[in-house]
Amino acid sequence: MTDTRTAEPLRRGRPGYDQRGILEVAVAAFNEHGYDATSIGMLAERLGLSKSAIYHHVASKDELLALALDEALDGLEGALRSAEETTGTAAERLAQVLRGAVLVLTDRLPYVTLLLRVRGNTEVERAALQRRRAFDHAVAALVAEARDEGSLRVDADPGVVARLLFGMINSLTEWYDPAGPVPPDELADTILALALRTPA
């Protein structure tokens, strides 16, 4: 069989679990019990692996956290970058970021859930918060451009509007059900219709 996941940047290893599989179980445990309360021993038990088998794939619990937060942040920053690379109006670029963010959240729900809980207790968490802040600033700048262009539904502080729009999007981590009846693209349409004069 061909490995169809050649684009996968994470290391593969022991049959049964590759780094990605371990990461998924770790993120679920972090979200359920909190990062601090989760030990490599607990993960080993959940995975049915020895601790040393886990350490074959990742150096530490901290590295698992870093990989998980990268997964969320790389997605969001990718959505921002592809929007910034297009040549449309500010409204079109903002629409592209918002839609992209909805798709990242629905696709990587546990990773973004973890990101949104980060409070800056460790070096890894502080680095993630810094990337989140840079993302927020870039979105607020796009909101300001869209407002100046006359494309925004409201004439309020762009930072506040950006936070409210991402309040809607981030709430997906609280209630979105991937098995539910509303597909991600339709959710994005609804959010864009609320945000912008001309649905994009």
Added chain:
Amino acid sequence: MTDTRTAEPLRRGRPGYDQRGILEVAVAAFNEHGYDATSIGMLAERLGLSKSAIYHHVASKDELLALALDEALDGLEGALRSAEETTGTAAERLAQVLRGAVLVLTDRLPYVTLLLRVRGNTEVERAALQRRRAFDHAVAALVAEARDEGSLRVDADPGVVARLLFGMINSLTEWYDPAGPVPPDELADTILALALRTPA
């Protein structure tokens, strides 16, 4: 001096701290460390009181949680009730609920923050979740009425729209700064402008 807080439903007691003062410190600790990780001993230390002085005001940690969640839920349910008692259009009633919820959140930020973290681990938490669900259903029903009336900006599932609107409002617990430049009424205006055809 006249006690201007005669409407205050909570018990008063030992000079220095009444039940309300203990509750405020408890809610801050619950939000900071988590409910499970907070003990009456920790609260006693923060308050500079003995544990038995605390037990003079409240029967248990569980009662503190119940009082705190009531504070948030009573506020939200009050906003809903006064909207439902008016005779305006669905859009006007929805606007009143949304504005009322913004005012409750900004006024009782730590209490609502605690409410939003409740996951149903105890009887008190499950009762609070049930009240929250009833509130959400009532808001979704108002959204449906507003949609049928043609007042909504979007023609999407009322449950989804209600969740997105409260995603915006609830995000205030993540970023709203009571000392910041945006007054609660202006925030409510922005959220209403995003939600409804005619800002109310």
